[in-house]
Amino acid sequence: MRALLNRALYEFVWWLFRPFNGLIRYRTAPHPLAESLKLDPAKPVVYVLANRSWVDYFVLERICKDMGLPKPNRTGSNFPTPERAGVVYMPALLETRVRNTELLQLIETGVATRSFDAQIVPVSIFWGRDPDKETSWFKLIFADSVQAGRVRKFFIMIANGRNVFANFAMPLSFREQMDKGPDSTTAIRKLIRALHFHFLRARTAALGPTLLRRQVVIESLLGSPVVQRAIEREAGTTLTLEKAQAYARKCAEEIAADYSTASIRFLERFLTVVVFKRVFSGIDVRGLERVREWAQQYEIVYMPAHRSHADYLLVSYSLYHAGLVPPHIAAGVNLNFWPVGGLLRRCGAFYMRRSFSGDRIYTAVFRAYVDSLIQRGYSIEFFPEGGRSRTGRLLAPKTGLLSMVVEAGLKQTTRKILLVPVYIGYDRCWEVGSYAKELRGAQKQKESAESLLKAGKILGKSYGKAYINFGEPIHLQDYADQKLPGWREYFAANAEGAPEGFKRFVNDLALENARRINEAAVANPTGLAAVALLSSPQRVVSQDEFVEQIGHLIWLLKGNPYSEHQYIPETAPRTIVESSLPIARIARVPHAWGDLFGIAARDAVALTYNRNNIQHLFAIPSLIANLFRTRLLLSDEVIVTGVRALYPFLRTEFFLRWATDETESVTRRWIEVMVQLGLLTREGERLRRPDAGDPAYSTLAMLGRVLGETLERYCMTALLLAEERRTHQELKRERFEEDCRLMAERMAILTGRDAPEFFDKALFRGYLNTLIEIGLVTKTGEQGLQVDARIERIAERSQELLSDESRQMLLQLLSRRKQPESTPAQRGGPA
Template sequence: MRAWLNRVLYELVWWLFRPFAPFIRYRNAPDPLVPGLALDRAKPVVFVLSSRSWVDYFVLDRICKDLGLPRPSRTGSNFPTPERAGVVYMPALLETRLRNTDLLRLIETGIATKSFETQIVPVSIFWGRDPGSETSWFKLIFADSVQAGRVRKFFIMLANGRNVFANFGLPLSFRETVDREKDAQTAIRKLVRALHFHFLRARSAALGPTLVRRHVVIEALLQAPVVQQAIARETGPALTREKALAYARKCAEEIAADYSTAAIRFLERLLSVFVFKRVFSGIDVRGLDRVRAWAQQYEIVYMPAHRSHADYLLVSYSLYHAGLVPPHIAAGVNLNFWPVGGLLRRCGAFYMRRSFSGDRIYTAVFRAYVDSLIRRGYAIEFFPEGGRSRTGRLLAPKTGLLSMVVEAGLRQRTRPILLVPVYVGYDRCWEVSSYAKELRGAKKQKESAEGLLKAGKILGKSYGKAYINFGEPICLQDYADAHLPGWRNYFAPESDAQPPGFKRFVSQLALEHARRVNAAAVANPTSLVAVALLSAPERVVSADELVEQIGHLVWLLKGNPASEHQYVPETAPRAILEFAAPIARAVRVPHAWGDLYGVSARDAVALTYNRNNIQHLFAIPSLIANLFRTRMLMTDELVVTAVRALHPFLRTEFFLADDGAQCETTTRRWIEVMLQLGLLTREGDRLRRPDADAPAYSTLAMLGRVLNETLERYCMTALLLAEERRGAQALKRERIEEDCRMLAERMAILTGRDAPEFFDKALFRGYLNTLIDIGLVRQREDQSLEVDARIDRIAERSQELLSDESRQMLLQLLSRRKTPDAASASGAV
């Protein structure tokens, strides 16, 4: 009787569901599903649903029908077949641990039948993406819940039917699972436990922790010990406790996010329909399957490269589409303007000031907020560079917020923290024009509603594709075990102490993360074309030669990738050029002997941004090519020695992954790749460059010019230090950095280079840091420098890497250089 009644109810629910079925809209993960699951079609499949819901079953059936998977049927007392999959509910599996059921008997029969095998696929169906919060009766009725009954599930379907997400776990072999155990009961118990934990983790990865009301969060911040201590320290005659507490509340109101899944859904639709589809021809995302797996085991902190205001929108948008909970994002307080500020806050943005210095209460409140996010298990995103890169290069990381995240992460003991590097790149960055103006000295435009309206003009232009690549993560606890001995004794939840060397540890971690971001670089078509075009004399090259050079660049990357996560989206040279030419504004010039491609001086400035995105990928082969500028033959050992000498500078500037110990191995691998491509040949025991009339010579020369400006800056620094060392005046670091910058600026003007990043003072600061690290320069306590005599030899040898024109101009500029005192005297006359 009960079975008959159950069948009648099932038929009734199916007919009630049928009118709504066409209106159901779903996403699934992995995507694409069929290759992602990689099911063996010769073996039966059993889908396990996370909750006992016929509506979930109907959605699963539709997904299987749409995508060509075996259609599920309720298992009953029959084994599944390759043509007809089975389906069971997790609650039914849990019942097998308590009492003898038909399902338990079926499983035991399957275990006993040694020839029986099936693929178990756990499936979580989420109606909407609300993690749950006690905010209103509306959410209590319409938000999805594992405890929802049949009537409530009907209302949930009505409210969220167009926002369904189906998460498919990877197949689990039934036979392998049960054969590992000594008896059937143990096998069933472990299988059920594994599935139970899978569903809990899948829900946490897709929805995140339960949301807490904003005013509750703020009140908790004000009661945090670190905030109370800061208020107590600041209280005095000039600031009463009441005023200090009011200021702390103001800080908390300014900082705290007001996370809302409805706002995220609204922004997702807005970006999908009105922005991304009009601006980008596609969003190419790599590594999401790995991120989904990490999210089920770790608490994730996303740390992307920062090149555009679109970065945080794209990362959250991609994660949401992949069925992962969007993170809370640390945003500059400059973005907190109407109407964007409120919307971003409700989408997870929490705001931070550019500087915390001197404001103990604000620092304490912000630190407490970061600690609360990590303690509650929310995913976080922030940009270690601190601001958008104006040159396309990865900026040196700032460690303030990272230090807070690391300390909070090491104090909590719930789930390990995973720091995930994210490379974000564009075929054309929509802010590149304003970046060029800022580098020339123009004032940065403040973000405002007026600027937002003006930005609407980008919707009518094509910027190619956007690229997101998730790199190799760092498990914070494991990294601390290796590089911060004894940290567990200091980072107790009730202690405020920091272990010795903590600041150095954070700096080391920041640099390692930057290297992993660059190791996951995307060599997109526009960047490859930019590397080749900007390395051509006068920025003009024949079409055939350009295609050939692009092909060599691609195969250099394929032959010796920076890491397994490095990505080249398109490998056909002609397709790369055809796609990138209109975006790069490269002009094709017809000619009887063959067409040419060129780019104007103004557009070349914009292209330097794309070139700088991936310049680090060609740093070592470009240096090797430069060594053959004035030499026809060189031994392998001489090449390795020369690369080893400059490797510390390249590693500092480009955040290269290989350290000094790996330099020789890396260099020899590059030599082998260049030999395979015909860019070098062997002549006896030496390496030989191609003859000047050989096609490969043109590519080798182009490759060498990729590093021209970098090598010129190295030479400038060495020559200036060598000259100043012989002088009588004290050598002040600040003056040396400024002299290097002015020398580079003057050279850029005289050579007609419209590339402001050429004289970026931060680059010269990095060179001096490297010289200090390797012992060629010593910095005294008064910031004066003591330069080793070996700098004279280095200055002499560095000139060999320059072209005759560059070397001559640089020496002339130095000989005619005026010191500040001389310049003042000249002006007085």
């Protein structure tokens, strides 16, 4: 009788649900669903739902129908078959642990039947994306909950039916799981426990930890010991106790996010309909499935490259679409303007000043806030570079915020921290025009409502695709075990400050993250076209040569991949050429012997940004090609020696992944790939470059020019240091870096290069740091430098890597740089 009533109630609910079925809007993960699950059609499927809910079952039924998956059926006392998939509720499985049920008997029968196997697919269905939160009665009624009864579930369906997310886990083999245990009872218990923890972790990954009201967060910050100590130190010096407390509250109000899933949903729809659909032809995301797995086991800290204001929008947008909770994002306080500031704050942004300037109270409040995010298990995102790259290269990382995150992560013991590097790239970055102006000396435009309105003009232009690639993560605690001995004991003792070597550890961690970002580089069509075109004489190339050179670049990357996470979206050279023409503004010039492609000087500056995104991928083969600039034949050993001499500088500038002691093996691998592609040939014990009439010679020359400007800067630095050493005058670092910049600027003007990045002072600072690290330059005092005699030989040899024109110009600039400008009278003219 009970079964009959239950069946009648089920039929009634099913008919009641039918009018709403067509109105429900859902998303699924992974994507594409059927291809990702890879279900075996010869084996039965058993879906395991997290909650005992007929509504969840109806939604699962619709999703399976839409996606071409086996249709679920209520299991009852029947075994699932390949033609009839089954459904089990997790609460029913948990019930088998305390009493004997019909379901337990069915499972035990399956265990005993050795020929039986099934594919177990855990499915979590979320109505809305709200985590638990202390809030209004409306939320208490309409927010999804694992404790919701049938009546409340009806209201939840009404309120959130257009925002349903279904998370499918990878299938488990029933037979494999049963064979793991010593007996059937133990195996069943282990499987149920594993499923239970999976659903808990899946819920945390999709919704995040419980949210506290912003005012509660602020009060907890003000009451934290670190903030109280800072207030006490400042009180009685420049501030009264009341003023110090008021200032601390002001800092907390300025910093703290006000996370709202409703705002995130609004921004997601706005970006989808108004912005991304008009600006980008697509958003290509790689590695999301791995992130979904990590999010169920770790607390994630995302550390992306920073190239555009679109970066943080794209990362959160992509994570939300994949069914993951968007992170709390460290944003510059310059973005806290109306109306953007409040919206971003409600979407998880917490604001930080560019400089803390010795402000103890602000520093303490900010540190306490970072600690609270880590302690409560929220994912975080921040940009280690500290600002957007104006050149397209990764900037040297800043370690202030990273230091706080690392310290907070190592102190807590609840959950392991995973640092995830994220490569972000664009076919065309929408700020590239303003970057070029800033590099020429223009003032950076302050973010404001007015600038936001002006930025609306990008909506009428096409910027190609955006690319996101999640790289190889760093397990913080494991990395600290290797690089920071004694950290566990130090933090376990609740000692103040940081353990010995902590600063160096954080610096190494920041550099490792930068290298892993570059490991995940995306060689997109515009980037490949930029490498080939900008490395051609006068920035003009014939169509056949253009296609051939891009093909060689692709085969170089395929022949010796930079890393397993490197990604090439398009591998057909002609398609790459055609797709990059309108985005990169490459002009096609018809000609009877074949079309030519070229780019104007102004557009070439913008295109260098794309080249610089992936220039590091070709650094070693380009250096090898340059060694053949003045020589026809070279031995492998000479090439290895030449690369080894310059590799430390390349590694610093491009954040290359290989350690210095790997230089030889890496170089030899590149040599073999270049031989296989016909860019070099073996002639006895030596390597030979192609003859000038050979098409391969053109590609080798192009490849050499990829590092042309970089090698000119290296040579410039060495020549200036050698000249300074001969003068026996005191060498001051700041003046020397400025001399390098001025010399590069003058060379750029004289050669007609419209490339402000060529004389970027930060690059020369990096070269000097590398020279100090390898012992060719020694610090003397606070700003003084002492140059080793070996620099003269290096300056001489470095000229061999340059063209005759560049070498002659550098020597002329060097000989004239200290000559005082004569007056008209001294020249014999009128005074």
